[in-house]
Amino acid sequence: MTRIAVFGAGSIGCYLGGCLAAAGVDVTLIGRDRILQNIRTHGLTVSDYRGRFQRVPADQLALSTDYRLLSEVDLVLVTVKSAATHQAGLALATHLKPGVPVISFQNGVSNPEELAAMLPENPVLAGMVPFNVVEREKATFHQGSSGELEVDEGRLPSDVELSFESANLPLLRRPDMLAVRWGKLLLNLNNPVNALSGIPLKEELSQRAYRRCVALAQREALQLMQMMGIRPAKVTAVPSDWLPAALELPDWLFTRAAKKMLAVDPLARSSMWEDLQAGRRTEIDWINGEVVNLAERLNQKAPVNARLIELIREAERPEDRRDWSGEELLQTLTAARQQAALS
Ligand SMILES: NC(=O)C1=CN([C@@H]2O[C@H](COP(=O)(O)OP(=O)(O)OC[C@H]3O[C@@H](n4cnc5c(N)ncnc54)[C@H](OP(=O)(O)O)[C@@H]3O)[C@@H](O)[C@H]2O)C=CC1
Ligand SMILES: CC(C)(CO)C(=O)C(=O)O
Numbered sequence: 001m002t003r004i005a006v007f008g009a010g011s012i013g014c015y016l017g018g019c020l021a022a023a024g025v026d027v028t029l030i031g032r033d034r035i036l037q038n039i040r041t042h043g044l045t046v047s048d049y050r051g052r053f054q055r056v057p058a059d060q061l062a063l064s065t066d067y068r069l070l071s072e073v074d075l076v077l078v079t080v081k082s083a084a085t086h087q088a089g090l091a092l093a094t095h096l097k098p099g100v101p102v103i104s105f106q107n108g109v110s111n112p113e114e115l116a117a118m119l120p121e122n123p124v125l126a127g128m129v130p131f132n133v134v135e136r137e138k139a140t141f142h143q144g145s146s147g148e149l150e151v152d153e154g155r156l157p158s159d160v161e162l163s164f165e166s167a168n169l170p171l172l173r174r175p176d177m178l179a180v181r182w183g184k185l186l187l188n189l190n191n192p193v194n195a196l197s198g199i200p201l202k203e204e205l206s207q208r209a210y211r212r213c214v215a216l217a218q219r220e221a222l223q224l225m226q227m228m229g230i231r232p233a234k235v236t237a238v239p240s241d242w243l244p245a246a247l248e249l250p251d252w253l254f255t256r257a258a259k260k261m262l263a264v265d266p267l268a269r270s271s272m273w274e275d276l277q278a279g280r281r282t283e284i285d286w287i288n289g290e291v292v293n294l295a296e297r298l299n300q301k302a303p304v305n306a307r308l309i310e311l312i313r314e315a316e317r318p319e320d321r322r323d324w325s326g327e328e329l330l331q332t333l334t335a336a337r338q339q340a341a342l343s
Helices: 011-022 033-042 067-072 082-095 111-118 160-166 177-188 190-197 201-205 208-228 240-247 251-257 271-278 288-297 303-316 326-342
Strands: 003-007 026-030 044-048 053-056 062-064 075-078 102-104 124-128 133-136 140-143 149-152 171-174
Touching (some): 003 011, 003 067, 003 082, 011 026, 011 053, 011 075, 011 133, 011 140, 033 062, 067 082, 075 082, 082 111, 102 111, 111 124, 160 171, 177 190, 177 208, 190 271, 190 326, 208 240, 208 251, 208 288, 208 303, 208 326, 240 251, 288 303, 303 326
Parallel strands (some): 003 075, 102 124, 149 171
Antiparallel strands (some): 133 140
């Protein structure tokens, strides 16, 4: 049986690892002591909005901070935040057997390439997690919204797809993962808006002013992607090009038309909010930063995304952190755009 290691046992890593282990897969979780100790005490519980509730006893998992365990596995799922990708790459390059595949289940568009450059002897596949996972008390990891995992078409050990399927996490294999990652990045432009709002995703997305902020960032990104010849894939019910217009709908129409987008656990928050809460560096440079990078390469401007980066940088300093109302945020983003148009 394929032995699967999760590198970065946090929200996504513990959820994927827990679902796989509950289905009888041999799982090793590599992570930090805080989370591993919690799992040793309580076992690992995975739950979801559809009623999944599975508890895996700690002795059914290999739990370690020791990277040497990587030399014994047949597949690695990388689930660290983007700022930790380089460190993950170093550990994998030191311990992984040649030929063992690695799937990056991370947001952003550059992580698989960063890993591939550090792991010339291992196939690195891009993956995409469409759903939200939050850590709850007693080592419980809860999936709060819907969607299927998507992964590059490259070769995986023969029983891996079946293992994911039996864990109720079917892998959708795709030939166009770069387009999928850009499509996901468009959705993740909501991450800073959610983090700055200080309220759960469902509540935030129910308010038009916040949605208009996201739409401003997406329009800017879509225009630059088009100039660069990037065609983002459709990763929600709405085609990527239509996302801003859908978000700008009045509340009464949006709540009817975008039922799926709002079908999210009432307490779910973006992973960027979780980072701010935990005092960690956020992934802003790997999300909105990619839009600003595109603008620079095209000799253009991306004032809305640049302003969101500034605001998240401020919020990363606890003493400067505050919650923004939708109107306040919309005002500062609109002002940034107007100023850029004048200069
Ligand atoms: N959470 C979500 O709902 C979603 C997240 N994603 C993406 O998935 C990826 C993972 O996110 P998420 O699970 O939320 O992140 P988390 O921060 O919850 O989990 C990552 C874990 O990896 C640990 N870690 C980092 N570096 C190392 C290392 N060198 N050795 C061992 N452990 C390490 C971190 O510890 P420490 O913090 O101490 O460094 C943390 O506990 C991100 O790219 C995110 O954008 C995608 C879809 C949804
Ligand atoms: C699932 C989604 C889009 C929102 O939670 C996400 O990717 C994140 O929080 O980083």
